[in-house]
Amino acid sequence: MDYRMPLYVQLQDIIIKKIEEKKYLPGEAIPSERRMADTYGVNRMTVKRAVNKLVEQGYLYRKPGAGTFVLARDKKKIDLEYANESGNAGITAIFRDMGIKIVNKVFGTGEVEGSKYINYKLALNEDEKAWGIHRVRIGDGEPFAVEYTYVPYKYFKDIDKFDFSKVSLYDYMDVNNHMPVDFKQNLICLDANENIAELLNVEKGTAIFKIEYQSVDSDGNIVEFTRSYLNPSYAEFKFVAEAE
Known part of the structure; x- marks a missing residue:
């Protein structure tokens, strides 16, 4: 063990x-x-401290007289590590793999012209158009995200013919040879305003995630800019620190 770090922290890890x-399974002691x-090779107080911390963090739970057990994690909570996914990393694909039924409710779609901000995010010239798709993402009947997505119209000339309440946007992008393969993300926490709170079915002022990301295809073209507002009850983010 590394004695530069407190022993109980090392044991937690x-x-x-x-x-x-999966060496300790959910429900297993x-x-x-x-x-x-x-x-x-540590004392029992060190073990007790590590276990207490993991109980507080929701990894373990105690049964009086029976022992300490692994807590089953929320199966509806998805890990949105877009940059680390291979293949179709869209939310629809992630939910599909988890066996969760997803429904997309589209509440806005159409051409976006003259937006300097959107064009900047998509690396478009002033005279080029973007296409916007605004959706509520619903998993097993519960809204978990509100997404405002913009793509360069020049890459998706027939996009107006598709109903993205039924079709996966990433499947469509893949068929058009502009599948996102790399992502630049910016995550913040904020209080839900009245509009977002209503769409997510939460109280106004509830703390939510806001994630903005740009995605590029295999040729390095920026093919998407999305603002996504997520209910943290349905999403988790993992960060790995790399040694310098």
Whole structure:
């Protein structure tokens, strides 16, 4: 173990890794504090502190007289690591793989002309057009995201013929040889205004995620700019720090 880091923190990381690698399964009891103390060469107070922290963080739960168990994570919560996905990384594809039924409710679509901001985000000239698609994303009957998506019209000349309440946008982009393969993202937390709160079915002022991202295709063309407002009850983000 690395003695530059507190022992209980190192033990937390070990337990979390075993959970993520499915070595400790949801509903399964973890080893006793005495056994872990013997295994890792630490005292029982260190084990107790690590376990207490993981209970607080929602990884574990205790059953009096029975032991400590791995808590089943929310299966509806999706991990939106767009940059680390291969193939079709769209939300529709992620939900499809999870076996969750997704419905898209389109509440706005059409040409966008003269928007310096949108054209800048899509690397378009002033005289070029973008196409906008505004949707509420619904998983198993619950709205989880409101998305304002813009794509360069020059790459998708027949986009007006498709109903994106039924068709996956990324499937459509893939067929047109402009599938997003890399993403630049910016994530912030903010309070939901009245309009977004109504669309997400949450109280006005609820803390939500706002993520803006630009995506590029395999040729390096910017093919999408999206502002997405997400209910944090249905999404999680993981960040990995890289050593310099």
